[in-house]
Amino acid sequence: MAGVLRPSPVALLVCLAALALPSLAAAQTLKVAPLSRDSQVLVSFELNQELTDEMREAIHSGLTYSFVYRVDLRRGSAIWIDRTVASAVVTASVRFDNLTRRYHVTRLLDGRTDRVETTDREEVAWTWLTSGFDRMALFTRAQLQPNAEYYVRVRAHSSPRNNIFPMPWHGDDVVGLAKFTFIR
Secondary structure, X not given: OOOOOOOOHHHHHHHHHHHHHHHHHHXXXXXXXXXXXXXXXXXXXXXXXXXXXXXXXXXXXXXXXXXXXXXXXEEOOOOOOOEEEEEEEEEEEEEEEOOOOEEEEEEEEOOEEEEEEEEOOHHHHHHHHHOOEEEEEEEXXXXXOOOEEXXXXXXEEEEOOOOOOOOOOOOOOEXXXXXXXXXX
């Protein structure tokens, strides 16, 4: 039987990884909804992420576990790179106190404390990290041109991270965006 082709182990691994990627991407989504109202652009977003055992262990170890959401208001360009009109950073953190068995949750908006709460329920703490970002007044409409199309892009990553290889940059775990037309 001359001429029998056998796939290499590397080729098999690449094929298996390609098949697994769609299922991994479907497990984590970021929904974004912008709303232009009064003198502001209100942004709502929600991360669809299940609490994994690895995340639960990190939280219960007493470390501060955070999701960092980088929110950009952008205007598309047909000729050049899309222009960022304004940016904001929303950080949602939880720290578990092993002595009191309570979760201390904090939300920061551009480094300033927005909300603080304490709860004894894990579900409430996890919801605090991934949802409840409703109609946040992150941007003003003064910078927008009438009858132009814009989009809001939200990039999210968790911290601390378990990277096998140290990277000099922070990649994003998930990205979501939504377009809107500013009509004055």
